[in-house]
Amino acid sequence: MIYKESKAILQSIKQAKKILITSHKEPDEDSTGSILALNLALKKMGISSGLICKDKAPENLEFLPNIKKIELVNFKTFDFSRYDLMIILDSSSWGMVVGSELKDKSPNIPTIVIDHHASNQAYGKLNLIDINATSVCEIVYKILFDWGVKLDKDIAGNLLAGITGDTGSFRYPFVSAETFEIAAKLMKAGADRDKIIYNLLFSVELKELKYLSEVLKEATIDKKNKIIWAAIPYSKYVKLGKPEGSGFAGAFFQTVKGTKIGVFMVEKEKDVVDVSFRARDKIDVSKISVSLGGGGHKKAAGVTIRSMKFEEAVELVLATARKYVK
Amino acid sequence: MIYKESKAILQSIKQAKKILITSHKEPDEDSTGSILALNLALKKMGISSGLICKDKAPENLEFLPNIKKIELVNFKTFDFSRYDLMIILDSSSWGMVVGSELKDKSPNIPTIVIDHHASNQAYGKLNLIDINATSVCEIVYKILFDWGVKLDKDIAGNLLAGITGDTGSFRYPFVSAETFEIAAKLMKAGADRDKIIYNLLFSVELKELKYLSEVLKEATIDKKNKIIWAAIPYSKYVKLGKPEGSGFAGAFFQTVKGTKIGVFMVEKEKDVVDVSFRARDKIDVSKISVSLGGGGHKKAAGVTIRSMKFEEAVELVLATARKYVK
Known part of the structure; x- marks a missing residue:
């Protein structure tokens, strides 16, 4: 057994x-x-x-x-x-x-x-x-x-x-x-x-690649805290044709040198932000996710933040993440 | 044995x-x-x-x-x-x-x-x-x-x-x-x-992700011939900081629905174009590559075109590819 x-x-x-x-x-x-x-x-x-x-x-x-x-x-x-x-x-x-x-x-x-x-x-x-x-x-x-x-x-x-x-x-x-x-x-x-x-893996829509292109363009490293992150607001999400595959995009956020974690946020409905955390280093990102009401694994976790303005949600998520990477 | x-x-x-x-x-x-x-x-x-x-x-x-x-x-x-x-x-x-x-x-x-x-x-x-x-x-x-x-x-x-x-x-x-x-x-x-x-896989430079972002932005589908392709000229390659990882970028070019092959071209020196072919379907891309003087595998092949203007090299590669996908 x-x-x-x-x-x-x-x-x-x-x-x-x-x-x-x-x-x-x-x-x-x-x-x-x-x-x-x-x-x-x-x-x-x-x-x-x-x-x-x-x-x-x-x-x-x-x-x-x-x-x-x-x-x-x-x-x-x-x-x-x-x-x-x-x-x-x-x-x-x-x-x-x-x-x-x-x-x-x-x-x-x-x-x-x-x-x-x-x-x-x-x-x-x-x-x-x-x-x-x-x-x-x-x-x-x-x-x-x-x-x-x-x-x-x-x-x-x-x-x-x-x-x-x-x-x-x-x-x-x-x-x-x-x-x-x-x-x-x-x-x-x-x-x-x-x-x-x-x-x-080989059946991606062209619009998903264009979405990935935009997400990677937005990617920013918070050098002090070793966090790489990007956030896509609803207006941009709509403009990009509401693509699937936030996981697809989020996967890149644990691959970058000089970072400990990656955070990818996308506002899929107005005031509803999907957040994915990815750990590159030994940080347990499920703790960040759980503290925000989400769940997941040590290396990959997520949460949906509801009824909050996009900018506030982004700030809340980053502030929470910063606490945990220290 | x-x-x-x-x-x-x-x-x-x-x-x-x-x-x-x-x-x-x-x-x-x-x-x-x-x-x-x-x-x-x-x-x-x-x-x-x-x-x-x-x-x-x-x-x-x-x-x-x-x-x-x-x-x-x-x-x-x-x-x-x-x-x-x-x-x-x-x-x-x-x-x-x-x-x-x-x-x-x-x-x-x-x-x-x-x-x-x-x-x-x-x-x-x-x-x-x-x-x-x-x-x-x-x-x-x-x-x-x-x-x-x-x-x-x-x-x-x-x-x-x-x-x-x-x-x-x-x-x-x-x-x-x-x-x-x-x-x-x-x-x-x-x-x-x-x-x-x-x-x-998890030690990518941020500049490589930015490069990938630009490459994906350029990606175009030739619908008639079911080819997805992108070409980066030397000026742009320099502007992007001469990133490594053309293979990294090229890998995406066999993943897109509605395509048979992907072609990724980058002019890494003036008038020297690196070309990667990727097959998504049953096409043998090594034949395209060999016909241009290169080599490789059925599903992934490549060639370097030398002493040719960027635009001409791109046109030659696409024209050759179109012959083989038919």
């Missing part, structure tokens, strides 16, 4: 009659890949499960095996009573699943939480939180190993997509010899790496 | 008295990592060898174990007669080692050529050309396996750096289950992945 929790999770699943699997809102490669892989694995084991999410996955994930099975739901009216077990992947809090407006309305059915965020609140009846895993897909790989499930092409493809996405193609922290071994095994089980790379 | 050539190469090495190891001019991660790893492995086997190169490796490779052992030489006056065997890594032609001005002056000692470029001319006495390998470091790993050499931390570190560099961190073609397995083994042998990532 890799995880001591694997057995209890399997027991709960086998005892349930109607299982629901979900991930966080605004799903990414890892959350989408992991729920799809778990659903396919359960199906192989003769257990059926429903797949739901608050938001649609980005267009470039449409190639993921079985993605059409994910039902988009409105959590305000969703009837949990039709189910007797919910498995929540890649979500450090209930609010991440349903959105902040519903964060205090817990579902009235038992939940299993599987996650790798250090900020996870262990809010499930059963919790498997491995903060050293690169991704939830890596955790699901290990759970399936513990359960003795043989991988097929589709399960492997979903898992490799999640690992590739959440590691920025094996660049980010926590990638270990074991992560590479898992990637090898997933390819041997049929995962199409070329297709994953093509869709995840 | 992974390579049938491994045995003959080992015999030649054991028979030699004075061995010289070299890579191409303007060395990168893979050429530097592979010559360092081979030198360290030979040393472990009780065989001493000299390490030379025409040019200094980029500053961000200074962390590579033993890099100070590489002697910078002037090939015009270099005395090959002190040696009786030369091993040339990662260089598709003799000109790539010594520079175009000396390309017709072959060394008067036996040579072993180890490479992964499809354009390699097999110009050695012994040649091991594996065009399916991600990198020469992957080839060296396999040769050392064939020879039964146990890896240590320093050999493994150099090899993982080369593989990471030449695959753009496991993104580019030819990365196989085996490549991931090798990466796992190198980490288990002590290769410090975090250090490699920090130095190779």
Whole structure:
């Protein structure tokens, strides 16, 4: 057994009659890949499960095996009573699943939480939180190993997509010899790496590159505090065609010599600022993020600042960051 | 035996008295990592060898174990007669080692050529050309396996750096289950992945990001021919502080939806234009490059156009590219 929790999770699943699997809102490669892989694995084991999410996955994930099975739901009216077990992947809090407006309305059915965020609140009846895993897909790989499930092409493809996405193609922290071994095994089980790379990393819109160009133009180093940062106001965001991919742009902010952290801010709605923190050095940026009400990992974290003027939000974020880099 | 050539190469090495190891001019991660790893492995086997190169490796490779052992030489006056065997890594032609001005002056000692470029001319006495390998470091790993050499931390570190560099961190073609397995083994042998990532990918100069910003601003799609391209003239290149990293910028040119190839051109000296081709689709860009006098791989190739006005060079390159994408 890799995880001591694997057995209890399997027991709960086998005892349930109607299982629901979900991930966080605004799903990414890892959350989408992991729920799809778990659903396919359960199906192989003769257990059926429903797949739901608050938001649609980005267009470039449409190639993921079985993605059409994910039902988009409105959590305000969703009837949990039709189910007797919910498995929540890649979500450090209930609010991440349903959105902040519903964060205090817990579902009235038992939940299993599987996650790798250090900020996870262990809010499930059963919790498997491995903060050293690169991704939830890596955790699901290990759970399936513990359960003795043989991988097929589709399960492997979903898992490799999640690992590739959440590691920025094996660049980010926590990638270990074991992560590479898992990637090898997933390819041997049929995962199409070329297709994953093509869709995840080589399918950028020209407007995203133009956005990146503008973001990098704005990039400024606060030399005293060793912070590199950029902030895009709503007017500019609209002018650039409301591009996706703030993560794409933010990734550059941990690569620059002479800096400890990178901060990228974009006002995606009026008075709503998305903030990404990236650590280049040994600073734990999740602390900055958590102190502002957000979450995330040591090396990559984020928060959304609401109901605050752009300039004030930028000043608040930078002032907070400066305190933590000292 | 992974390579049938491994045995003959080992015999030649054991028979030699004075061995010289070299890579191409303007060395990168893979050429530097592979010559360092081979030198360290030979040393472990009780065989001493000299390490030379025409040019200094980029500053961000200074962390590579033993890099100070590489002697910078002037090939015009270099005395090959002190040696009786030369091993040339990662260089598709003799000109790539010594520079175009000396390309017709072959060394008067036996040579072993180890490479992964499809354009390699097999110009050695012994040649091991594996065009399916991600990198020469992957080839060296396999040769050392064939020879039964146990890896240590320093050999493994150099090899993982080369593989990471030449695959753009496991993104580019030819990365196989085996490549991931090798990466796992190198980490288990002590290769410090975090250090490699920090130095190779997270040590960018701010001026390189500003350069990237300008390059992306210039990026244009030729919709009819599905080519994305940009060209930076000498005046602009100087204004931007003569940044390194045209490869860094060029890498974006294979990621854009609706395109087949990317072409990035920069006039680094007056009337000397560096051209990088990147294939996003099934086009073999090495053919475009070779037809202009350059070389490279199917998915990434390059050429330097000399003694031609910038505008003419740009027009020539685009006209040639258009012929091949049809």
